[in-house]
Amino acid sequence: MSTASALREQIASLVRKYHEEQFSPRTFNPETDLTHYAGRVFDAEELCNLVDASLDFFLTANRYAERFEADFADYLGVSDALLVNSGSSANLVALSSLTSPQLGERRLQPGDEVVTVAAGFPTTLAPILQNNLLPVFVDVNLADYTANPDQLREAIGPKTRAIMMAHTLGVPFDLDVVMDLAERHDLWVIEDNCDALGSRYRGRPTGTFGHLASMSFYPAHHITMGEGGCVVTNDDRLGRIARSFRDWGRDCYCAGGESNTCGTRFSQQFGTLPAGFDHKYVYSHVGYNLKVTDMQAAIGCAQLAKLDGFIAARRANFDRLSAALAPYADRLLLPKATAHSEPSWFGFAITVREGAGFGRADLVRFLEANRIETRSLFAGNLLRHPAFQGIRHRVVRDLRNTDVVMNDTFFVGVYPGLDAARLDHMIATFAKFMNRAWR
Amino acid sequence: MAVAQKLDCVVERVVAHGERVYTLSLRPKRRVPRFRAGQFLHLALDPYDPSGFWPESRVFSIASPPAERDRVRITYAVHGRFTKRMENDLVEGRQVWIKMPYGDFVIDDRSDVMLFAGGTGISAFTAFLEDLSAGAAQTVTLAYGARSKPLLIYRDVVERCARRLPSFQVAYFVEREGEGAPAAVFTGRVSVDAVWPRLQRPFDTSYYISGPPAMLKSIGDSLRARSISPEAIHIDAWE
Numbered sequence: 028m029s030t031a032s033a034l035r036e037q038i039a040s041l042v043r044k045y046h047e048e049q050f051s052p053r054t055f056n057p058e059t060d061l062t063h064y065a066g067r068v069f070d071a072e073e074l075c076n077l078v079d080a081s082l083d084f085f086l087t088a089n090r091y092a093e094r095f096e097a098d099f100a101d102y103l104g105v106s107d108a109l110l111v112n113s114g115s116s117a118n119l120v121a122l123s124s125l126t127s128p129q130l131g132e133r134r135l136q137p138g139d140e141v142v143t144v145a146a147g148f149p150t151t152l153a154p155i156l157q158n159n160l161l162p163v164f165v166d167v168n169l170a171d172y173t174a175n176p177d178q179l180r181e182a183i184g185p186k187t188r189a190i191m192m193a194h195t196l197g198v199p200f201d202l203d204v205v206m207d208l209a210e211r212h213d214l215w216v217i218e219d220n221c222d223a224l225g226s227r228y229r230g231r232p233t234g235t236f237g238h239l240a241s242m243s244f245y246p247a248h249h250i251t252m253g254e255g256g257c258v259v260t261n262d263d264r265l266g267r268i269a270r271s272f273r274d275w276g277r278d279c280y281c282a283g284g285e286s287n288t289c290g291t292r293f294s295q296q297f298g299t300l301p302a303g304f305d306h307k308y309v310y311s312h313v314g315y316n317l318k319v320t321d322m323q324a325a326i327g328c329a330q331l332a333k334l335d336g337f338i339a340a341r342r343a344n345f346d347r348l349s350a351a352l353a354p355y356a357d358r359l360l361l362p363k364a365t366a367h368s369e370p371s372w373f374g375f376a377i378t379v380r381e382g383a384g385f386g387r388a389d390l391v392r393f394l395e396a397n398r399i400e401t402r403s404l405f406a407g408n409l410l411r412h413p414a415f416q417g418i419r420h421r422v423v424r425d426l427r428n429t430d431v432v433m434n435d436t437f438f439v440g441v442y443p444g445l446d447a448a449r450l451d452h453m454i455a456t457f458a459k460f461m462n463r464a465w466r
Numbered sequence: 467m468a469v470a471q472k473l474d475c476v477v478e479r480v481v482a483h484g485e486r487v488y489t490l491s492l493r494p495k496r497r498v499p500r501f502r503a504g505q506f507l508h509l510a511l512d513p514y515d516p517s518g519f520w521p522e523s524r525v526f527s528i529a530s531p532p533a534e535r536d537r538v539r540i541t542y543a544v545h546g547r548f549t550k551r552m553e554n555d556l557v558e559g560r561q562v563w564i565k566m567p568y569g570d571f572v573i574d575d576r577s578d579v580m581l582f583a584g585g586t587g588i589s590a591f592t593a594f595l596e597d598l599s600a601g602a603a604q605t606v607t608l609a610y611g612a613r614s615k616p617l618l619i620y621r622d623v624v625e626r627c628a629r630r631l632p633s634f635q636v637a638y639f640v641e642r643e644g645e646g647a648p649a650a651v652f653t654g655r656v657s658v659d660a661v662w663p664r665l666q667r668p669f670d671t672s673y674y675i676s677g678p679p680a681m682l683k684s685i686g687d688s689l690r691a692r693s694i695s696p697e698a699i700h701i702d703a704w705e
Contacts (some may be wrong), residue, residue, distance in 0.1 A: 083517035089517070091471070093470075097469060100468070100499075106468045106470055107468060108469060280568075285520055287472070288565070290506070290568075291705060292705065294703065316501075380563060
């Protein structure tokens with residue numbers, strides 16, 4: 028073994044010791060400790076991978092990124108998985124890809140309509156606007172918080188070319204309806220799967236139904252790289268286009284540090300460039316640089332190995348909360364899955380029912396005062412935010428439920444870091460609030 | 467195109483066809499990524515440390531079919547320094563690194579196709595031919611040439627295809643005369659003239675050419691001279 032290899036092993040061993048020292052689980056104290064809604068869950072493997080990648084000092088995407096992309100594509104059963112630096116970037120790359128001139132007549136053009144929802148996260152909507160497309164908003168169902176299928180059908184007009192929506196908090200939207208509409212109207216479908224990694228619809232993973240899908244690996248999500256995300260597709264052509272948008276818009280698909288993988292670097296003709304112009308610097312799209320580092324991917328590799336366990340833990344935590352909060356269903360609208368779906372829950376969404384005798388603010392304040400983190404269902408109604416007021420858009424009927432989400436809905440965590448003690452505290456706190464003040 | 471992966475492989479078998487033409491069967495340590503018939507791989511002879519940069523490599527068509535993901539086959543002829551090293555170094559059990567898949571030389575399965583293959587250029591088509599299903603609606607015509615009859619090294623694949631598929635036809639070309647070439651053989655280099663009368667819809671056909679540079683040029687020129695649009699002509703050219 029070389030000195031460098033021996034040192035690497037020694038460092039890895041020390042990293043394991045450091046992890047044990049620094050990150051060993053501590054006993055939960057409900058009187059002082061926070062009950063987070065989400066957070067990174069890791070062991071020594073993540074730290075070892077991170078340090079290992081940093082010792083390579085390759086810095087840009089390399090062996091770990093390649094491994095993650097290959098393993099993640101296999102996990103979902105798709106041909107392409109492209110790491111990007113966030114789920115939001117994944118949305119941007121996915122939608123921008125559909126504007127590629129390489130798609131000919133099928134490309135999205137300015138003014139084309141994209142059906143979406145306003146009850147969600149802004150960066151599902153933002154790429155639609157950034158690409159000069161027109162969002163068409165449909166209302167959501169309460170309890171599952173996904174798009175209303177009847178309104179989806181109504182939303183389709185002569186200029187509608189795509190549907191781009193999230194599987195909200197892990198709950199798959201009605202993919203039967205969406206894919207049927209896509210088939211009948213020749214629409215593109217982008218699944219924002221950022222909050223739903225591991226969810227299934229009719230037994231098949233979400234993120235594999237649409238033409239493209241996005242994933243997020245932010246710490247609050249099912250697996251994390253710190254900052255990170257992924258675009259997945261089963262379409263070779265879209266995969267290559269997405270790679271181009273991610274990598275500065277270039278036509279060449281060589282990985283960083285590589286050249287001439289196509290074998291035709293100096294013998295092609297593009298645009299009005301001179302024949303044989305260096306393919307590495309030929310740009311076929313107005314793109315971005317949204318790549319990850321190998322250190323991020325290294326963490327992702329260790330996380331991916333834990334994904335099935337994380338999903339199971341999220342489901343178990345969700346089930347525990349569902350059972351514990353069921354007695355309050357007269358005042359709290361509890362979350363439910365859509366038909367044919369098995370969510371990989373992102374959170375436990377609750378809507379305070381009208382006439383409950385208290386408002387969301389009362390309950391949220393009580394939970395927060397007891398150190399239980401809560402979150403709004405993201406933006407509530409995006410159309411009421413300063414950034415999106417005045418945008419060109421179309422609304423199908425009205426967004427009544429979206430406003431309910433904005434006013435009365437919040438969620439608490441189900442992430443794998445919630446152990447029995449934390450769940451007990453959460454359940455006891457709910458009980459205290461529900462049984463004491465508002466009876 | 468699936469994300470390219472670098473794979474540690476062992477040379478499992480080396481077949482010498484004569485005249486310095488070889489077929490290598492490589493066994494990767496993990497399954498190769500999904501690829502499409504017509505795509506190619508890079509092969510490196512020098513050691514590769516995955517934490518560093520990829521060493522010098524050359525490109526070779528993936529001759530094995532996409533369904534076969536635990537083996538990879540390539541065929542090469544010795545032409546320069548790198549392939550000479552391959553000839554000298556690659557023995558059974560030797561470790562090599564490959565990265566794959568790459569390339570757009572993917573045959574359109576929706577139209578009639580005419581394939582021109584010269585020498586080891588046939589390896590760009592073998593995966594496609596092995597994948598062709600009996601129910602394929604398209605007509606596939608192959609013009610397959612080599613220096614000598616023994617160098618029609620994928621003749622068995624072609625013959626199987628001909629037996630299996632009524633919509634498949636082949637014309638062989640052998641440069642040297644009097645070698646007892648197979649039926650439907652032409653003496654000389656692969657040419658458009660010889661196969662043109664066999665094409666039912668030449669202006670609704672996609673043309674694919676894989677072989678030595680001189681052949682790529684002559685067949686390409688010949689097709690353009692017959693008013694075949696440049697968009698219908700696909701050339702498997704590497705630097």
